[in-house]
Amino acid sequence: MNETVKMAGVSKRYGNATVVGDVSFGLHAGETIALVGHNGAGKTTLIKLMLGLIRPTDGLVRVLGENPATGDFVARQRLGYLPESVSFNMALSGRETLRFYARLKRVDIAAAEELFERVGLAPEAVDRPVRTYSKGMRQRLGLAQALLGTPRILLLDEPTSGLDPALRRSFYDLITELRGKGTTVLLSSHALTELEGRTDRVIIINNGVAIADGTLDDLRRIARLPTRISVKLSQMDVAPRWANGGMKWCRNEDGVLAAEVLPDRKVPLLHDITADAALISGLTITEPTLDDLYAHFLRTQVTK
Structure with missing residues (x-):
């Protein structure tokens, strides 16, 4: 894939404080990347380095x-x-604001008008002063200015903040469309649950260091966290053979057996369970979530 962003051995220090330390990664065309970490982890500093707003102390951007x-x-x-x-000039209307940024970016103002519909900003709101906008409306206007000029790289810091669930879905539909056109999309967010299934790759930052980088499957393979398997039995009093394999199974009042299974045991166990298909009426497999993986890699870094 065509590399659009390269960071090699990048550090950023302010006096004796290291905000980013020896970070290396590449971003590629048509890739959606989640950059996750707690407040102060170094995410915004990395974005500012990519934008050229600040220069690295060491390394190459x-x-x-x-x-x-x-x-x-x-x-x-x-x-x-x-x-x-x-943050916008509150006295300007949404239309005036977007035209201002279009002139700064030297892009066609007429094309900018089409963005209002794409980001879900109602026609009756476009000519109102920004001071009358809700937080979600200002966020949509901010997204419109980010899309000016059909960018090849989109850097979005907490992009769904203030958006209702319907608009969040529309936002991710837009991201999928842009990705299909070859845009590199970097999403910096705390909303880990909504990122699952919507990004190609996750980079976890902690204390200015990239502690994990890969697809969700990659991170699950590295972390080796257990998968939760729940089996609803067709008969309440049955005792399946596979339930005696040394794992701790818990049975609830509805006849559901549940256990946490390590990766190397998962496939053989599922084979045994499905071989007794007549004994089961339901099967649920819950893989480690991005929240689980994030917590795991933070713990791993702390204990090193």
């Missing part, structure tokens, strides 16, 4: 082949950015 801090305007024009806390 390249965006579309250019140094973002010194590169030409054309490369920066292909970047879209939505900060965590959007």
